[in-house]
Amino acid sequence: MRTIKIFDTTLRDGEQCPGATMNVEEKLQIARQLARLNVDIIEAGFPITSIGDFEAVKRVADEVKGVTVAGLARAVDKDIDRVAEAVKGAESGRIHIVIATSDIHLKYKLKMDREAVLAMSIRAVKHARQYTDDIEFSAEDATRSDWDYLCRVTEEVIKAGATTVNIPDTVGYTLPYEYGELIEYLMNKVPNVDKAVISVHCHNDLGHAVANSTAAILKGAGQVECTINGIGERAGNTALEEVVMSLKTRLKYFDADTRINTREIYKASKLVSRITGIAVQPNKAIIGDNAFAHESGIHQDGILKERSTYEILNPEEIGISKSKLILGKHSGRHAFKDRLSTLGYQSLNEDEINKAFERFKALSDQKKHIFDEDIEALVADEITKGSDLYALSSLHVVTGTTQKPAATIKLSVKGEVKEIQTVGDGPVDAVYNAIKELTGTKSELKKYEIKSITGGTDALGEVVVMLEENDRVVRGGASDPDIIVASAKAYINALNKLAGAGRIVKKGV
Ligand code: KIV
Numbered sequence: 001m002r003t004i005k006i007f008d009t010t011l012r013d014g015e016q017c018p019g020a021t022m023n024v025e026e027k028l029q030i031a032r033q034l035a036r037l038n039v040d041i042i043e044a045g046f047p048i049t050s051i052g053d054f055e056a057v058k059r060v061a062d063e064v065k066g067v068t069v070a071g072l073a074r075a076v077d078k079d080i081d082r083v084a085e086a087v088k089g090a091e092s093g094r095i096h097i098v099i100a101t102s103d104i105h106l107k108y109k110l111k112m113d114r115e116a117v118l119a120m121s122i123r124a125v126k127h128a129r130q131y132t133d134d135i136e137f138s139a140e141d142a143t144r145s146d147w148d149y150l151c152r153v154t155e156e157v158i159k160a161g162a163t164t165v166n167i168p169d170t171v172g173y174t175l176p177y178e179y180g181e182l183i184e185y186l187m188n189k190v191p192n193v194d195k196a197v198i199s200v201h202c203h204n205d206l207g208h209a210v211a212n213s214t215a216a217i218l219k220g221a222g223q224v225e226c227t228i229n230g231i232g233e234r235a236g237n238t239a240l241e242e243v244v245m246s247l248k249t250r251l252k253y254f255d256a257d258t259r260i261n262t263r264e265i266y267k268a269s270k271l272v273s274r275i276t277g278i279a280v281q282p283n284k285a286i287i288g289d290n291a292f293a294h295e296s297g298i299h300q301d302g303i304l305k306e307r308s309t310y311e312i313l314n315p316e317e318i319g320i321s322k323s324k325l326i327l328g329k330h331s332g333r334h335a336f337k338d339r340l341s342t343l344g345y346q347s348l349n350e351d352e353i354n355k356a357f358e359r360f361k362a363l364s365d366q367k368k369h370i371f372d373e374d375i376e377a378l379v380a381d382e383i384t385k386g387s388d389l390y391a392l393s394s395l396h397v398v399t400g401t402t403q404k405p406a407a408t409i410k411l412s413v414k415g416e417v418k419e420i421q422t423v424g425d426g427p428v429d430a431v432y433n434a435i436k437e438l439t440g441t442k443s444e445l446k447k448y449e450i451k452s453i454t455g456g457t458d459a460l461g462e463v464v465v466m467l468e469e470n471d472r473v474v475r476g477g478a479s480d481p482d483i484i485v486a487s488a489k490a491y492i493n494a495l496n497k498l499a500g501a502g503r504i505v506k507k508g509v
């Protein structure tokens with residue numbers, strides 16, 4: 001039985017999803033959860049692109065143990081040196097070098113010929129080898145490259161010292177059977193292929209990312225690159241949870257498994273969704289809300305008689321607990337802390353626990369039953385605050401059918417508390433006008449979404465907004481029993497992200 005390596009790129013390719021920008025603390029939280037999930041490699045960022053990305057890779061490398069930490073570099077010395085610097089504190093660090101190999105990229109993007117790209121690839125791998133012997137080489141747009149040229153590049157970079165060669169379907173163009181054939185071709189034609197791990201990295205433009213990755217595993221790929229919830233550039237990347245559970249569920253068919261602790265999948269999914277503000281579609285395989293919901297009477301009857309009639313996966317295997325109702329008004333701090341630990345928040349400090357507990361107590365006065373989702377929302381709100389520029393001090397709104405909605409808001413702006421009263425077309429509009437005026441920001445609201453976290457009119461309301469300023473798009477999110485307060489907090493959360501991103505402008509490669 002082969003063990004397939006899981007290379008998680010949620011923090012790099014996943015972050016390239018519009019609006020999914022994460023700050024360093026948020027990346028660290030996700031990296032810790034990825035370590036609990038037992039992924040083999042965390043790609044924590046692209047250090048040359050910004051100071052923020054460099055810091056994130058460095059902090060993950062320095063602080064998250066038991067996992068290899070990788071950073072991405074183009075095939076040039078300055079990028080490679082920056083990755084080497086960022087990952088040097090890791091228990092095990094990897095330099096990931098990328099250069100395109102398809103004629104279309106060579107002609108229009110790189111303006112280089114095949115020989116020049118080959119020479120540059122070899123040079124880059126040799127340069128990186130002075131820092132570590134864990135070098136990954138990616139042939140960008142491999143699936144639209146000439147197969148024999150791809151074989152040559154693979155052979156030469158392995159000779160130069162690459163230990164993993166990645167064959168990305170950068171534009172999500174290939175199909176499962178074809179991609180399997182390409183991997184098989186490389187396995188048969190590259191004489192030194194046994195000296196490296198062949199990796200696959202698929203995008204989901206035609207909806208085949210997971211199928212392409214599993215087809216490649218059958219033909220000998222030893223590493224799969226993927227992201228939590230399948231987030232990523234355009235239509236996203238291969239979803240980690242889908243590949244992992246496919247192998248686990250069809251073990252005999254694949255004769256291959258991973259080291260993933262599948263009981264951490266659900267927590268990882270929730271955390272990534274909350275931090276990025278990207279909701280998981282209800283019918284998403286493995287972790288969507290409906291993945292284990294049986295609506296039809298015939299199915300329900302079958303499930304009650306014998307679960308395996310209609311369920312091929314046990315929800316507990318991916319960490320969905322059976323009893324969702326957990327705490328109430330009379331639960332103490334100990335039970336709360338215990339629950340936090342079960343939910344995967346083992347690394348909270350006492351101050352964060354105390355703050356979350358205070359909010360839990362306040363919520364339990366308003367809401368009879370408190371669910372796991374409520375607790376996760378509270379904690380996420382507390383720990384994603386970070387060193388914010390803007391913070392809500394107080395909010396008062398009047399609205400109704402007979403008067404123009406008005407908001408009075410007190411906001412801490414860079415440490416100074418400011419107050420203003422404004423009107424708007426609705427209560428949220430009034431609040432957003434007030435915040436805009438107090439912060440003096442010029443961002444445009446591109447999207448506003450609201451939903452209840454659990455059922456009932458006393459449920460926590462969750463608001464996600466998307467703001468755009470100077471070509472930068474960020475998402476902000478917050479939850480509160482009062483949907484107007486949640487709206488204000490989500491907006492402020494997004495403004496804080498914009499302010500953070502403004503200090504560290506990404507170059508974009
Ligand atoms: O899609 C792609 O080609 C990439 C490479 C950097 C591996 O993300």
Ligand code: ZN
Nearest residue numbers: 013170201233
């Ligand atoms: Zn990619």
